[in-house]
Amino acid sequence: MLSSLKVRHFRCFDAFEAEFAPGANFIVGPNARGKTSLLEAACILLRLQSPRVTRLAHVIQHERRGLVVDGFFAQRHMQYYLSRERKKLALDGVEQKAAREYLEIARLVYFGNRDIELVRGPGDGRRRFLDFTAAQLDGSHRRALRDYERALRSRNLLLKAAAPRWREIEAFDEPLLAAGGRVAEGRGRLIRELQEPVGAAHAAISGAGEQLRIAYVPGCGEDFPATLTAARKEDARLRQTTTGPHRDDLAFSLNGQSSALASEGQQRTLVLALKLGAARLLEGYFAAPPVLLLDDIFGELDLTRRAALLAALPAGAQKLITTTHLDWLPPDAAAQVLRL
Ligand SMILES: Nc1ncnc2c1ncn2[C@@H]1O[C@H](COP(=O)(O)OP(=O)(O)OP(=O)(O)O)[C@@H](O)[C@H]1O
Ligand SMILES: [Mg+2]
Secondary structure, eight states, X not given: OEEEEEEEEETTEEEEEEEOOSXXXXXXXXXXXXXXXXXXXXXXXXXXXXXSOSOGGGGBOTTOSEEEEEEEETTEEEEEEEESSOXXXXXXXXXXXXXXXXXGSOOEEEEOTTTTHHHHSOHHHXXXXXXXXXXXXXXXHHHHHHHHHHHHHHHHHHHTSSSOOHHHHHHTHHHHHHHHHHHHXXXXXXXXXXXXXXXHHHHHHHOSSOOEEEEEEXXXXXXXXXXXXXXXXXXXXXTXXXXXXXXXXXXXXXXXXXXXXXXXXXXXXXXXXXXXHHHHHHHHHHTSOOEEEEESXXXXXXXXXXXXXXXXXXXXXXXXXXXXXXXXXXXXXXXXXXXX
16 A cells, blocks of 8 residues: 655645555545645656646646655655656665566556546547556556557658658558557457456446446557558558557447447446456456545545445555545545545
């Protein structure tokens, strides 16, 4: 568990420190007090990624050079410094050149009040969820993604040239295909392994007899090398790589019907099941539940659903839960409360 968290020059916080207990921890405060920011800090400390933004520099407090997040997870001292010029990582006081060992310490699942975008929004949110989870199961997924993005950027840059030179562009096809294959494999495996726990979580919280299925929709068809060659004309016309894992998607269906037709409540239940399924999968892999960060997701649920969701969360997991009001908390809930 995350036992303590310190932040400096992080969003609205000049400096702030918190201690957390095992089990449920409620972070309570009015709007704009920094509740979401605190969960974001925990996520950045443990996984070096923000659930809100892709560019971490946005998180540095305005007019400051850099931020620090610092904390203890399972007695390991984790520290991260980030400025616009550089970043620094340390584990137990020892600076880390690579993030590999650092990222093997902690796993987490983030539940946000904008998760419904995973059903309704564009594919990049779904790819981000898949990659965030896949990288926790297997650290090499992160490297595959980085290699793929690098090859893709270079290839796209060449395609933007006034007169694209195919000899040069082709030179990037091989690394693109190799890294793309690894990315697709990691995502595909994750989706196969999520199928069962996501279905079970959905059955537990929906109460209805609906069956939720998830499916991988590869952005490069069945055969990436063949589609990449076939897409050349299109790539030249649009001046970018039009096929590949950067176009991957994740599709949901309820009783065989596309989630686009599902009601609002069904869509909310669906994303909760997806996140709970990810938590169960991580718990099974590492024989310990991930930390659960729950940002303001109880607010819009009725009392029965709140209770059902609380009961469906992995029992042994540490949970950091933000809320503006605590009046809905069941009186018997053993919980630590942090007021902002
Ligand atoms: N980089 C930044 N530097 C300084 N302040 C920031 C930065 N980014 C965000 N803020 C401010 O931090 C404050 C806290 O935001 P946060 O989203 O954490 O609040 P919250 O407590 O979750 O609110 P709500 O209940 O509305 O969700 C906001 O007023 C926001 O404007
Ligand atoms: Mg918030």
